[in-house]
Amino acid sequence: MTRYLIRSILLLLLLPLWNGARAEKVEMTLDQVIDAARLNSVDAAVALNNLRSAYWQYRSYRADLLPEVNFNAALPSYFKRYSSYQQSDGTYTFVRSSNLSLSGTLSMSQKLWFSGGTISLQTSFDMMRQLGRGAYSRYMSVPALLTLNQPLFAANSVKWNRRIEPLRYREAKAQFLSQTETVAMSAISNFFNLVLAIENLEIARQNLANDEKLYEVAVAKHNMGKISENDVRQMHLNVLNSRSALTNAETDRTNCQFRLLSFLGIEEEDMEIVPVVPDRFPRVDLRFNYVLEKALENNRFAYNQRRRQIEADYNVAQAKGNLRSINVYAQVGLTGTGDVPSAAYSPLKDNQVVEIGVSIPLIDWGKRKGRVKVAESNREVVENTLRQEATDFRQNLFVLVERFNNQQQQVEIAALADTIADQRYKTNVETFMIGRISTLDLNDSQTSRDSQHTAYYNALFYYWYYYYQIRSIALWDFITDSSIEADFDRLIKGGK
Numbered sequence: 001m002t003r004y005l006i007r008s009i010l011l012l013l014l015l016p017l018w019n020g021a022r023a024e025k026v027e028m029t030l031d032q033v034i035d036a037a038r039l040n041s042v043d044a045a046v047a048l049n050n051l052r053s054a055y056w057q058y059r060s061y062r063a064d065l066l067p068e069v070n071f072n073a074a075l076p077s078y079f080k081r082y083s084s085y086q087q088s089d090g091t092y093t094f095v096r097s098s099n100l101s102l103s104g105t106l107s108m109s110q111k112l113w114f115s116g117g118t119i120s121l122q123t124s125f126d127m128m129r130q131l132g133r134g135a136y137s138r139y140m141s142v143p144a145l146l147t148l149n150q151p152l153f154a155a156n157s158v159k160w161n162r163r164i165e166p167l168r169y170r171e172a173k174a175q176f177l178s179q180t181e182t183v184a185m186s187a188i189s190n191f192f193n194l195v196l197a198i199e200n201l202e203i204a205r206q207n208l209a210n211d212e213k214l215y216e217v218a219v220a221k222h223n224m225g226k227i228s229e230n231d232v233r234q235m236h237l238n239v240l241n242s243r244s245a246l247t248n249a250e251t252d253r254t255n256c257q258f259r260l261l262s263f264l265g266i267e268e269e270d271m272e273i274v275p276v277v278p279d280r281f282p283r284v285d286l287r288f289n290y291v292l293e294k295a296l297e298n299n300r301f302a303y304n305q306r307r308r309q310i311e312a313d314y315n316v317a318q319a320k321g322n323l324r325s326i327n328v329y330a331q332v333g334l335t336g337t338g339d340v341p342s343a344a345y346s347p348l349k350d351n352q353v354v355e356i357g358v359s360i361p362l363i364d365w366g367k368r369k370g371r372v373k374v375a376e377s378n379r380e381v382v383e384n385t386l387r388q389e390a391t392d393f394r395q396n397l398f399v400l401v402e403r404f405n406n407q408q409q410q411v412e413i414a415a416l417a418d419t420i421a422d423q424r425y426k427t428n429v430e431t432f433m434i435g436r437i438s439t440l441d442l443n444d445s446q447t448s449r450d451s452q453h454t455a456y457y458n459a460l461f462y463y464w465y466y467y468y469q470i471r472s473i474a475l476w477d478f479i480t481d482s483s484i485e486a487d488f489d490r491l492i493k494g495g496k
Contacts, residue, residue, distance in 0.1 A: 029276045030191055030464065033264070037187035038180055040265030047179035048491060054172030055492045061165040065113065065158070073104040080131075098131040116156030117328075120147045125344070138337065141344040145333030152328065154321040160314045164307055171303035174475065177484055178300060181472030185465055190260045192461035195275045197249070197256040199457060203450050204249040208242035210429065214442070215239050217433060238443065281463055282479050283408060288401045291474050292394060298475035298483065301393055305386050312379040319375040323368050324361075397473060404466040407459065414452070414459035421445075421452035 028036070038044050080098040087093060107122035124142045129135065218235040221227045260273055296302050334348040361368060428445040431437045471477060475484045 024270075025272045025274050027274045027276050030188065030278055033191045033260070033273075033275070034184045034187045036264045037183050041183055041186070041263055042265070043183045043186060044180065047176050047183065050179070051172060051176040051488070052492055054169055054175075055488075058165060058169040058172075061161060065111065065162075067108050067110045069106075069108045071104070071106050073102075075102055075104070077101045077103070096132075100129040100131060102127040111158050112150075113156075113158045113162055115150060116154065116158055117148060117150030119149075121145070122147070125341075127341075136339070138339065139341050139344040140335065140337045142333055142335045143345065143348065145331065145335075147331045148328070150328045152326040153324055155314065155317040160310070160317070163310050164314070167303050167307040167310070171300045171307060173486075173488060174298060174300035174303060176488075177298075177475050177486060178472045180486070181468055181475075181484070184468045185472065186263065188461065188464050188468060190256070190263050191275055192457060192464075194253070194256040194260050194273065195277055195461075196454060196457050197253040198275070199453060201246070201249040201253045203453065204242065204246040207446065207450070208239070208246050210446075211235065211238040211242045214429075214432065277457070277460070281408070281411060281460070284467070284478050285408075286401050286405060286470065286478060288398050291401050291470060291476075291478075292397060294474040294476040295393075295397060299473055301389075305390065308382055309386060312375075312382040316372070316375040316379055319368075319372040322371065397470075400466065400470055400473070404463070404470060407463045407466055411456075411459045411463050414456040418452045418456040421449040425449040 078100050080096075082094045082096050084092050085095045103124065103126040105122055105124040107120055109118055109120035111118055122142070122145050124145070126140045127137060128139075129137045215232075215235040215238070218227060218232045222229065222232045257272060261268070261271065332350075334350065336344045336346065336348045338344040338346075425445045425448070428437060428442050432442045467478075471484065476482070477484055
């Protein structure tokens, strides 16, 4: 992690210099391209924003477990209106009322995670001033009022969320690390696309130079009567094809260059990146069981599976809790009234409320029971899906590990084949000069050389691509045998 931070800081310092360099070539290794992509690419920014969204969702859940303090007040409330009034003889009349009131309430509430209820404590003070003739004031205080609201038999959402939300956040952090490795995979693709485009351009230039030279030799030999007119036409056709291939290769190189610059977030179009291809690759023989162990420890897949199973169980518990509803409501406190503020606190009187509410459906035609069956059926679907996903996860990872282990040998074979094809082409060129092989044999060796040269870089690309793909799954660096980590606090607070 320290090495990654040092490289990242160096890249941050160098990129402005690169951006300011007009028409200047800048060499970048594969590691530098990967680090620059992790810092500046759009994909990296999306991954970071997803992480921050998950963090604030987790923070909201944590805050929901803490006491909540509220203050409500009406400062002031003025009424001047007519209202109906029943007189002693049973008739009604309208009386005019004009009053001014002030009120304030300070409350603190806390969810009870072990029972799913809510307990609250509040204090309040009210003043009412009757205006007009005979104006007077009255005060009421509630120094302490304790309230408990407790549902019975219902699913305890607080307790379930204590199991679900931490898993969701750990899943989000693992997902962020996987996405950074996916960014590295995209960087590898863009890097080697440019490498292949540059190599194809060099091959096209070399082929054109060779074909032009061979065409001159063929013309000279034809003048001496050593080769046929048809062979000369073939060599001329080779020159024309090489010129067309060179034009296409130049366009492809420019396109890949712009794609890499855009992916790295570099806006300077006149800057040219020169990819430095790693001439060596580390030999790492991966054991499937070890890779699987790290993947199950670190990958979001394991957290995702546990979370979805718990959510399915929660949905069943909710449906069963809705079969009947019993709610206990209790309130105990003290209150006082008076003509002056101090009198509202002495003497104090009891204020008690105890209420038990019951809601039991007598006839609902099986609606609630049906919801339970649906939830249980959905849980079975989730369990079967999770088992299938676990099997697929292991099988896909096994195939990927096998591909990577085989790819190391493929790189070595491709390197040897590239050397042999190049030597064969050079030998055939010399043999053609002395007229011992035909143009068809020469063209075949040239095509084989070009193909083997491209195959070597493709093999090298797949080696690094498979390796980072495995890293993105296991979140483990198998070269250094260390975990892939990140300073989440710094990332969430705004650092890169």
